[in-house]
Amino acid sequence: MTITPADIFHDLEKIRETAPLVHNITNYVVMNTTANALLAIGASPVMAHAVEEVEDMASIAGALVINIGTLSHDWVQAMIKAVQTAASKKIPIVLDPVGAGATPYRTETAKALIRAAAPAIIRGNGSEIMALCDAGRTTKGVDSTSGSDQAVSAAGALSSDIGCTVCITGKTDYIVSADHTMTVKNGHPMMPRVTGLGCTATAICGAFASVNADFDKAAAHAMAVMGIAGEMAVQAATGPGTLQLHFIDALYRISKADIEGHLKV
Numbered sequence: 001m002t003i004t005p006a007d008i009f010h011d012l013e014k015i016r017e018t019a020p021l022v023h024n025i026t027n028y029v030v031m032n033t034t035a036n037a038l039l040a041i042g043a044s045p046v047m048a049h050a051v052e053e054v055e056d057m058a059s060i061a062g063a064l065v066i067n068i069g070t071l072s073h074d075w076v077q078a079m080i081k082a083v084q085t086a087a088s089k090k091i092p093i094v095l096d097p098v099g100a101g102a103t104p105y106r107t108e109t110a111k112a113l114i115r116a117a118a119p120a121i122i123r124g125n126g127s128e129i130m131a132l133c134d135a136g137r138t139t140k141g142v143d144s145t146s147g148s149d150q151a152v153s154a155a156g157a158l159s160s161d162i163g164c165t166v167c168i169t170g171k172t173d174y175i176v177s178a179d180h181t182m183t184v185k186n187g188h189p190m191m192p193r194v195t196g197l198g199c200t201a202t203a204i205c206g207a208f209a210s211v212n213a214d215f216d217k218a219a220a221h222a223m224a225v226m227g228i229a230g231e232m233a234v235q236a237a238t239g240p241g242t243l244q245l246h247f248i249d250a251l252y253r254i255s256k257a258d259i260e261g262h263l264k265v
Contacts, residue, residue, distance in 0.1 A: 186227025
């Protein structure tokens, strides 16, 4: 499979033209960051987790993003209702199993969500992906103890078992499906110093999945845009605080020429 700057920019223009509704049930640490990132690329975010309304909201979304970063019983019930509704409407689901492997509750919640409805894309770090495959890895809080490259085999097994795209983010991003693997090498080492950029990557996957039903390409395009925006932002940033500021601006102004000049796939 070939990923080109023209393909990426085509999807980005589609997002900007159609402003797809991306329904997020996400953790409250990152709500502001992910909402602003989605707005910056042209999507329309909504953060709705009340069990009384998630079925109605999920049914009208272009994509559903589920992030288990700050779990509670009521939120888990809302997530299960939302994924079941999205699946019944053939709306793509993007799952971020934040901290899977850190505690049994997190790991089992992520697996229960997958059982409730197969996601189109699972996006996580190496440890989280390996934990979903019972590969014997633990997660340090919500941070990875395994590099993305160590999780490729587990991602392939997970993709084959569920029938979804698995996106492992790290120094190199891997987009894995049952029959092929793509790598995206954009980004900067300062990016993990900003809380929520991994969660933002998941939300951006949702935006691209809403306009491209080839979920391997959607995930790869999302990771390329994330990484390139990070590289652009670092040029103006003096540290993690200003990186976050300039990252949102970079998502807003990223052009086809920027993609052509930076893309590493």
